[in-house]
Amino acid sequence: MPLFDKILIANRGEIACRVIRSCQRLGIATVAIYSEADRNALHVRMADEAWPVGPAPSAQSYLNVERILEVIAASGAQAVHPGYGFLSENAEFARRLDEAGVVFIGPPQGAVRAMGDKIESKKLAVQAGVSTVPGYVGIIDTPDEAARIAEDIGFPVMIKATAGGGGKGMRVVSRREEMAEGFRAAASEARSSFGDDRVFIEKYITRPRHIEIQVLGDRQGNIVYLGERECSIQRRHQKVIEEAPSLFLTPEVRRAMGEQAVALARAVGYFSAGTVEFIVDQERNFYFLEMNTRLQVEHPVTELVTGIDLVEQMIRVAAGEPLALRQEDVTLTGWAIEARVYAEDARRGFLPSIGRLTDYREPGGPGIRVDSGTYEGGEISMFYDPMIAKLIAYGEDRAEATARLVDALDAYDIRGVTTNLDFLGSLLSHPRFASGDISTNFIAEEYPDGYDEPTVSAAEREVFAVIAAYVRAQQELRARHVHAGDADSPWKLLKRAGQGG
Amino acid sequence: MAGQDTSFYVAIQGESVRVDVGEVSDTGAQFRIGEHTHAVHGRYRPGQALQELTIDGYPVRFRVDQAGGRLTITRRGKQVSTRAMTALEHDLYALMPAKQVADTSNRVLSPMPGKLIAVYVEAGQAVKAGEALCVIEAMKMENVLFAERDGTVVKLDVSAGQTVDADQLLIEFDRPG
Numbered sequence: 313m314p315l316f317d318k319i320l321i322a323n324r325g326e327i328a329c330r331v332i333r334s335c336q337r338l339g340i341a342t343v344a345i346y347s348e349a350d351r352n353a354l355h356v357r358m359a360d361e362a363w364p365v366g367p368a369p370s371a372q373s374y375l376n377v378e379r380i381l382e383v384i385a386a387s388g389a390q391a392v393h394p395g396y397g398f399l400s401e402n403a404e405f406a407r408r409l410d411e412a413g414v415v416f417i418g419p420p421q422g423a424v425r426a427m428g429d430k431i432e433s434k435k436l437a438v439q440a441g442v443s444t445v446p447g448y449v450g451i452i453d454t455p456d457e458a459a460r461i462a463e464d465i466g467f468p469v470m471i472k473a474t475a476g477g478g479g480k481g482m483r484v485v486s487r488r489e490e491m492a493e494g495f496r497a498a499a500s501e502a503r504s505s506f507g508d509d510r511v512f513i514e515k516y517i518t519r520p521r522h523i524e525i526q527v528l529g530d531r532q533g534n535i536v537y538l539g540e541r542e543c544s545i546q547r548r549h550q551k552v553i554e555e556a557p558s559l560f561l562t563p564e565v566r567r568a569m570g571e572q573a574v575a576l577a578r579a580v581g582y583f584s585a586g587t588v589e590f591i592v593d594q595e596r597n598f599y600f601l602e603m604n605t606r607l608q609v610e611h612p613v614t615e616l617v618t619g620i621d622l623v624e625q626m627i628r629v630a631a632g633e634p635l636a637l638r639q640e641d642v643t644l645t646g647w648a649i650e651a652r653v654y655a656e657d658a659r660r661g662f663l664p665s666i667g668r669l670t671d672y673r674e675p676g677g678p679g680i681r682v683d684s685g686t687y688e689g690g691e692i693s694m695f696y697d698p699m700i701a702k703l704i705a706y707g708e709d710r711a712e713a714t715a716r717l718v719d720a721l722d723a724y725d726i727r728g729v730t731t732n733l734d735f736l737g738s739l740l741s742h743p744r745f746a747s748g749d750i751s752t753n754f755i756a757e758e759y760p761d762g763y764d765e766p767t768v769s770a771a772e773r774e775v776f777a778v779i780a781a782y783v784r785a786q787q788e789l790r791a792r793h794v795h796a797g798d799a800d801s802p803w804k805l806l807k808r809a810g811q812g813g
Numbered sequence: 814m815a816g817q818d819t820s821f822y823v824a825i826q827g828e829s830v831r832v833d834v835g836e837v838s839d840t841g842a843q844f845r846i847g848e849h850t851h852a853v854h855g856r857y858r859p860g861q862a863l864q865e866l867t868i869d870g871y872p873v874r875f876r877v878d879q880a881g882g883r884l885t886i887t888r889r890g891k892q893v894s895t896r897a898m899t900a901l902e903h904d905l906y907a908l909m910p911a912k913q914v915a916d917t918s919n920r921v922l923s924p925m926p927g928k929l930i931a932v933y934v935e936a937g938q939a940v941k942a943g944e945a946l947c948v949i950e951a952m953k954m955e956n957v958l959f960a961e962r963d964g965t966v967v968k969l970d971v972s973a974g975q976t977v978d979a980d981q982l983l984i985e986f987d988r989p990g
Binding site: 660661663664665666671673694718719721722723725727733734735736737738739740741765766767768772773774775776777778779780781782783784785786787789790 | 862868876884926
């Protein structure tokens with residue numbers, strides 16, 4: 313079956329470049345779209361053609377469905393890859409593409425809808441036999457009722473506002489005696505924040521790890537899982553470091569999680585690439601969190617350990633091809649770790665830093681992959697996500713991948729904006745990261761007052777002192793060369809020869 | 814470095830490390846710190862941020878940023894500010910008066926470039942600690958600035974809808990009595 317002749321990428325930055333690269337390899341022509349702020353962006357230069365879609369703010373450009381549909385029609389693109397974010401989970405966009413007879417390179421809309429709703433997705437998960445966080449899905453009216461339910465599911469529990477979000481209206485209750493106060497506080501916070509004091513109860517997972525399963529399905533109903541990614545290193549629910557596989561999973565737990573993820577995908581008729589997120593407690597009990605119905609930011613670590621190009625697979629599935637691999641063909645080889653390089657100032661509370669990349673050189677070497685969407689002279693603007701690149705290292709084992717990634721961070725030359733490169737180096741060099749004793753609380757526990765100049769050991773201080781002394785010694789040496797060099801100055805030679813002025 | 818100072822004093826994190834300098838060429842140098850000797854090989858590349866040297870046989874990559882006599886070195890997730898001084902500079906440096914930091918605690922500066930999407934206070938208004946002052950939008954994120962302590966707004970130069978630069982003065986409070 314022929315793949316497409318031309319694909320439009322409805323995105324920007326590194327993911328647009330990433331999708332274009334796979335298309336180029338498959339011999340498919342590419343169409344980029346860009347906002348006024350991205351006129352000179354890398355994805356625009358890489359694509360075979362590029363069309364403007366509006367002013368800098370995303371709402372008027374990358375989310376401008378009408379204009380993007382015009383470009384699709386005018387360019388003759390047969391399919392659209394949405395990347396992540398923007399229109400990747402927008403039902404209206406997918407419906408309009410369908411109407412126009414253009415293929416959406418992603419999952420079926422029914423699955424996107426079903427997984428987009430917290431309550432509905434949890435119900436579906438339960439029906440599909442997927443492990444979910446023990447709790448009570450109904451509304452609880454009194455502290456006594458709450459205490460009774462909490463004893464059923466076991467302390468500690470989390471009281472959550474049904475209307476909740478952003479940490480508001482949430483209380484952890486560890487003992488029965490704390491229930492009355494916890495219940496009152498959660499309900500009152502929920503009322504003042506959301507005007508809705510309804511609460512429900514879930515088991516509270518202490519020191520959870522975030523581990524997710526990549527699934528891939530075709531239109532013929534074949535679904536496989538491509539192992540896991542551990543994304544426990546997060547800052548305020550934003551993933552910072554991701555790796556595959558996870559040091560924490562046993563083969564049995566991996567298989568159980570994979571099979572449940574496939575069961576859930578099957579229950580909603582899923583095809584294309586998707587991710588089932590779980591939280592895993594210290595006893596390796598795992599609980600369904602949510603399903604992301606798109607390609608994820610951290611997909612490269614899965615690609616490196618499975619050898620599968622997920623974007624290519626998405627395109628093939630969208631074109632109607634059946635999967636060429638079965639579950640038993642999927643093997644995990646080696647280790648891959650990804651660090652998200654952001655233009656942000658870790659010393660100023662991780663505030664975004666914007667500006668022009670006056671110097672920009674990416675590291676290379678064995679096992680290093682850089683997924684970026686920028687170049688020297690490129691701009692990090694205030695309009696979009698401040699991610700500069702994803703730096704990914706592959707190695708035979710976790711230690712080798714970590715060492716390569718740390719080396720690559722030291723070799724990444726970025727000037728013009730403040731970056732989190734040294735914070736990433738600090739995370740990856742942390743003894744707790746090396747030991748694998750991580751949880752989603754890692755950054756909050758290890759950097760409680762934010763990130764600042766770390767204290768160095770006596771041995772490290774000596775290395776820094778030697779470097780500082782060497783730089784100073786070299787500068788003095790150069791200064792002397794310049795003076796000594798006067799003897800050979802062409803002006804002097806000219807003078808000596810009697811030709812000078 | 815015949816006839817020159819034979820030691821540097823490197824200030825790092827409040828410590829002063831004496832580094833005795835041996836042979837120096839443009840491809841290497843010998844140093845001694847206390848009982849330890851260190852051999853450095855490699856060319857320093859002036860003006861470049863990234864440097865690569867061999868120290869005691871190990872390859873060492875690092876980043877340098879130079880400003881005002883200070884050399885900031887970043888390596889392995891650790892960034893430290895250093896100052897390498899000759900013996901004379903070291904003695905003189907000790908005599909330098911400490912820089913007085915201006916008291917700006919009554920001024921609210923924009924922590925980032927972005928767009929002011931709301932200003933909740935006006936000139937003359939009394940504000941309590943913890944009260945929201947304004948909201949700046951950057952990178953799709955809304956950042957609320959809160960008052961650090963009680964005070965009265967004496968100056969307000971900005972209004973909602975305006976684009977602001979990092980460190981731009983937004984609001985000035987009276988000085989606490």
